[in-house]
Amino acid sequence: MGRFTDEELQRKVQEGFIVESEEDMTETYKRALITQLTVQGDTELISAPAYFMAARDAPSTNTMVSATAIIQDELGHANIAYRLLEDLGVDRHWLLYEREPAHFKHPYGFDQPLMNWAELVSANALYDRAGITLLGDVHRNTSYGPLKRGLVKVSLEENFHLRHGEVWIRRFAEAGGAAKEAVQRTLDWMFPMGVEWFGMPDDRKHHNAQLDFRLKGMTNDQLRRTWLKAVVPLCEELGYDLPAQYDPGTDEVELTYELPCQYDPEARRWLFNETITWKQVFQRWKARGPMNEQYVDSLRRSRFAVERLLAA
Amino acid sequence: MSGNGQVYEVFARKKRADRFEHVGAVSAPNEQLARVYAWQTYDEAKWFEMTVAPRDAFAAVNRPQAPFTLGGPGGRAPSADSR
Numbered sequence: 001m002g003r004f005t006d007e008e009l010q011r012k013v014q015e016g017f018i019v020e021s022e023e024d025m026t027e028t029y030k031r032a033l034i035t036q037l038t039v040q041g042d043t044e045l046i047s048a049p050a051y052f053m054a055a056r057d058a059p060s061t062n063t064m065v066s067a068t069a070i071i072q073d074e075l076g077h078a079n080i081a082y083r084l085l086e087d088l089g090v091d092r093h094w095l096l097y098e099r100e101p102a103h104f105k106h107p108y109g110f111d112q113p114l115m116n117w118a119e120l121v122s123a124n125a126l127y128d129r130a131g132i133t134l135l136g137d138v139h140r141n142t143s144y145g146p147l148k149r150g151l152v153k154v155s156l157e158e159n160f161h162l163r164h165g166e167v168w169i170r171r172f173a174e175a176g177g178a179a180k181e182a183v184q185r186t187l188d189w190m191f192p193m194g195v196e197w198f199g200m201p202d203d204r205k206h207h208n209a210q211l212d213f214r215l216k217g218m219t220n221d222q223l224r225r226t227w228l229k230a231v232v233p234l235c236e237e238l239g240y241d242l243p244a245q246y247d248p249g250t251d252e253v254e255l256t257y258e259l260p261c262q263y264d265p266e267a268r269r270w271l272f273n274e275t276i277t278w279k280q281v282f283q284r285w286k287a288r289g290p291m292n293e294q295y296v297d298s299l300r301r302s303r304f305a306v307e308r309l310l311a312a
Numbered sequence: 313m314s315g316n317g318q319v320y321e322v323f324a325r326k327k328r329a330d331r332f333e334h335v336g337a338v339s340a341p342n343e344q345l346a347r348v349y350a351w352q353t354y355d356e357a358k359w360f361e362m363t364v365a366p367r368d369a370f371a372a373v374n375r376p377q378a379p380f381t382l383g384g385p386g387g388r389a390p391s392a393d394s395r
Contacts, residue, residue, distance in 0.1 A: 021377070076353045083337055086319075092339070150336060153356040 002026075013143035013214040020145045022088075032209035033144055034088055035105075036216070040138075041081030041095070043106040043131070047074045049295040050110050054120035066164060067120060073157040080150045087146070097303065101296035102288045109193035111289025112265070118172060118182035119190075124165025126187075126194045126231060132158045133227045134198075134216075141217030166234065173238035184240055189268045191242050194231065195255065196281070198224035204278050228253040243272065265290050317341035321370070322350040324362040337367070 004012065006026050019025055048071050055067035082092050109127060114120055135158065139151040172183045202221045210216050232246045232253045243257045260281045262274040317340050323332040335354045340346035346364045372378040
């Protein structure tokens with residue numbers, strides 16, 4: 001490290017320079033990259049127990065196979081992110097087994113229980129769409145060579161997850177009645193989770209090292225807008241109600257509620273009339289959601305149990 | 313860290329006549345498990361051929377350092393700022 005100053009490196013990456021080794025980095029670059037990769041790895045990792053919880057409700061052997069194939073993909077993606085972190089000097093054992101569950105960096109949406117098949121496929125349609133939006137942008141724009149290569153596999157597979165979700169929410173919509181109602185009930189709590197997925201709005205966010213160092217290309221609000229423009233028209237076409245509206249004239253999506261707002265995790269309900277501050281949202285994220293500990297523990301339990309067996 | 317051994321680089325190609333491409337890396341306690349982990353992790357294509365090699369087997373030709381040298385084999389304990 002130390003070949004460049006922050007300003008020099010920022011200028012170089014904006015001109016297309018690709019970082020391949022630690023000597024190309026600055027300390028600030030490395031710290032921002034580690035944060036980005038940790039969020040990425042944790043999100044992929046925690047999606048596995050969340051999806052697994054719902055996959056137990058798979059309606060047939062075939063659907064169980066597609067659900068577990070998605071889970072295997074997600075674990076592979078987590079593995080790739082953690083492998084890259086190892087090369088940056090971060091201990092994977094510490095990342096996986098020694099951190100407090102509350103210190104994982106995945107979005108709040110993945111701290112929620114996924115109770116059934118309708119919730120699993122809705123998560124594929126909304127959360128995997130969010131994943132593609134974020135990682136697709138990183139894939140196209142990142143200045144870190146090893147990550148750009150690592151995302152080839154990830155992008156291919158996330159598209160399959162998204163198709164899985166969209167095909168299934170369409171199927172539920174076409175069936176109508178209780179089937180459509182099951183997805184609608186899920187979207188009621190899940191859609192605003194997706195809106196929050198992209199973080200604080202641009203005017204609240206002071207730190208943008210990830211943009212300065214070209215670790216990503218789009219701002220939070222630009223990413224959120226991309227996601228909304230994919231999700232909202234599709235759901236409208238399928239006849240689902242969302243607290244948002246797509247205007248084909250301007251090709252824009254408007255939320256029909258005020259951001260930010262409060263969530264009641266026990267009732268699984270958004271309190272759209274309770275306007276709060278982003279600081280309070282940040283506190284809710286930090287405190288983590290109801291499944292945080294259980295999901296992390298489910299990934300650790302067997303490792304230690306088997307280690308004890310082997311040592312006995 | 314126990315049992316994670318060393319880093320293996322993974323190369324694969326989709327069909328005869330293709331070049332081998334570097335598709336990623338795995339950490340494994342031995343070569344046998346490295347082969348299993350590589351096959352399971354990098355399953356995005358129906359590979360005609362996949363191969364793994366320990367990272368420290370690579371020798372630099374035109375640069376001072378071998379490729380893939382970031383951080384070296386395995387992970388180190390995190391420094392305060394990586395936590």
